[in-house]
Amino acid sequence: MATRNDTAAPPVKGGAAPGRPPEDAAVEKERRRRDRLSRRWQRDIRWSPYAFVSPFFLLFVAFGLFPLIYTGWASLHQVELTAPTDMNWVGLRNYTRIFDDDFFWNAAKNTLTIGIISTVPQLLMAMGIAHILNYKLRASTFFRVAMLAPYATSIAAASLVFVLLFGRDYGMINWALDTVGIDAVDWQNDTWASQIAVSSIIIWRWTGYNALIYLAAMQAIPHDLYESAALDGANRWQQFIHVTLPALRPTILFTCVVSTIGASQVFGEPLLFDANKGTSGGAEHQFQTLGLYLYEQGWVAQHLGRASAIAWTMFLILIVIGIVNYVISRRLRASS
Amino acid sequence: MTTTVTPPETKPVEKTKGPRLPKSARAGGQLHGGPIAYAILIVFTLVSLFPLVWTAIAASRDNQRLAQTPPPFWFGSGLFDKLEIAWKDANLGEAFFNTTIVAGTSALTIVFMSTIAGFAFAKLRFRGRGALMLIVIGTMMVPPQLSVIPLYMMVAKLDWTDQLQAVILPSLVSAFGVFFMRQYLIQALPDEIIEAARVDGASSWRVVWHVVFPAARPAMAVLGMLTFVQTWNDFMWPFLVLTQMGNPTVQVAVAGLGRGYTPDQSLIMAGALLGTLPLLLVFAIFGKQIVGGIMQGAVKG
CATH class of the missing domain: 1.10.3720.10 (MetI-like)
Structure with missing residues (x-):
């Protein structure tokens, strides 16, 4: 939020007299633009690391973690190679x-x-x-x-x-x-x-x-x-x-x-x-x-x-x- | 072509000035190897190379010759005939094509994903970074063999038997790659460059594209080669979901030759030789870089 004040500062520095509506509007517009940029910036800084590491974790969950856990689940069932989708609960018999x-x-x-x-x-x-x-x-x-x-x-x-x-x-x-x-x-x-x-x-x-x-x-x-x-x-x-x-x-x-x-x-x-x-x-x-x-x-x-x-x-x-x-x-x- | 990955920290031997030290002080990497060191290394090199050379020798002989003592020590004349037969019998043409696709796709994807993830872990600050990195390292401890049964069920359900994506997708999980790129980028990518790009208003993605990728290129090349070699040699999973005559990788084809009913040992050797040659070629050309990459990956924080 500090950035918002910062971006608002530069026009004042010019020391221009108040009460000139067109310029004010332009300043306002510029301020909004910077605001938007800065918000996008912050979002980028905040979330892009997660975006960068997510492909690895998604693949790991899909082809590493999930199969590993599912192995434990399958080990409690009778499953035949010929019909790998038919699972009958057998507890610890395996x-x-x-x-x-x-x-x-x-x-x-x-x-x-x-x-x-x-x-x-x-x-x-x-x-x-x-x-x-x-x-x-x-x-x-x-x-x-x-x-x-x-x-x-x-x-x-x-x-x-x-x-x-x-x-x-x-x-x-x-x-x-x-x-x-x-x-x-x-x-x-x-x-x-x-x-x-x-x-x-x-x-x-x-x-x-x-x-x-x-x-x-x-x-x-x-x-x-x-x-x-x-x-x-x-x-x-x-x-x-x-x-x-x-x-x-x-x-x-x-x-x-x-x-x-x-x-x-x-x-x-x-x-x-x-x-x-x-x-x-x-x-x-x-x-x-x-x-x-x-x-x-x-x-x-x-x-x-x-x-x-x-x-x-x-x-x-x-x-x-x-x-x-x-x-x-x-x-x-x-x-x- | 500057593909040296060795970090600049390993400086060559420094001449010791000042007081002269006893001879044993110049220890570690500083002593010249004596004859015994060379002798041991030569023996070890011979043992390393001999089975490969002998594969070619056996492939060049016919079966009767292999069933005699002493075993052959030099090449016969049948090498190219045998290679040709093995090429056809083992479906090696298709196998090479498939393996190139599998290993290539896998290497490219892993390099890309590992670089951006490695960059995030090395240079970006975010909540949960330490914990996530620990998870990455932890996944290295889980061998893929333990997951083959559900993966096999998945493949059966999707009807992906004999299809390459069944092999490619599970091979894309590479915690080693993430770790490797992180280690490299920590030291190879100065924070100032990233900050400079940031000040210029570059988004994270532009930073990756214009700063990280150029800086990481040598390590990316090495990781690509290591991944390619590893995927090329993957055995168990391709063996489970691909068949020799269906749509094999090289390993499936070679193993199929060995486990088939051909009694022709020299033919099997020809197949084994063909399956190994491309990688030996890669090692002959890029050996130095691969050695550097393995050593680079070994020194870790």
Whole structure:
């Protein structure tokens, strides 16, 4: 409202004598115009931020939030794939059914082990590679781009190649093991071997990417920190432990969260790794993940309701993991 | 063509004046890599590239050769024949066309929406900004896989199976994009320029068009490329709603080749190779920018 007075001020400044109607009208008109503009201006300032962020939120509600909530609703119904719009209320029966299913627990266990054996070595290696990339190097751009090539490779292509590389009889890896005197490993049917093989696809695709993320964080560490640590007599390893790692803590946490979420969703790799082209993750379900189990229940057994219950269970697990993560990071921050 | 996104803050190594420090003081990014560092990097690079090269080798051999030990280490003569057969068998022509449309539309839309939203979060003051930004970050924690069932029901109800909009629409939600643009604009767009435009009487929309977009262009290019790559490689959702012979994306077509009844492994490799080549090409050309973009997106407040 202050603007209204402001805009009215200029004519007075001219010091013109009062009582000249035509000019007054013009002033009045000008004042109104400015008023209108200023009101539009204010409206613009006030509402345009919401207009700018609304497309994202509208899409998120339509294709993220609503489906997520609706999954919970569908999980309380019997829904068949062939008639996805017919829903019969069954209460918690979908949940009791999957909790009674050994293959659910098997898939949960496999997801956990594949998650661990794919994430932990991946992030450790990424950290090492990032540390090396942080040296002054020739051709550093080449190395960075080259290690991102697996990231450019799709899950589908990568998985199909790894099936061949991990072939029991003619695969490259067993051949290499043979040359150093190790017996052929059955990468398809052995539980541990198959899970390692599936994890290796994930490790291969994501290590370079995570290395770049760590590298970016390392480059943001101020050099004086290293210099004062060195003056205090810290050797390079101690510098890494006491300067680099603490400075990287938020980034490490970030990659852990992202990898955890990714690991809970593993689907394409075990689907395509199965040489028998099934959906059960190997003949004995030895590398079936929760994502694959969800697909098998929903699209092969055609129980969308049960698949929804699996999805919602995964969501609850993720929330628990998220809370644990949050608490741990809180603790770490408090202790430092 | 100034598409360097790296913020100016990362200055090159500064020569330390004053008292000489012990060697280990020049730590962090300052030491030159020794032979061991190079050896490790070369091994890692080889491991990264080998499966890709070997895909081409396997695609150039026939099936009998792949069922022998030792496995082939060098190219045979059949590469182009196999590529041609795979191209037809996997419906790859249509798949490339479709994927280009899907990834292109998705990238353009996400870049546009993320830029205006990122600008609002970075530079405009409005009630609920902090809370809304927290929600954006929170949505990054919700994996899209958990939403596939209702989306599938929606697609079935609308009769969108095998139609590209079924793939495009859900792919448009990108919290990462909003976050990425916000981080970039906070430092790349000085407040004074916006204020100057405001004083000249520019509306918010004109500010976006004439000030924000030009300033954000490098980051928009990087976000566009990252989104394109990601959408190009999306697997589960397209796999659920598209079929190989209906209207596939590249991933659906390649997966269909792998899961079909063709016993011809080298043909599968040819398909996998074809599906990967376009992106490898993009990385070969824009690798530096993409690397910069990923690293830029990583350093966050």
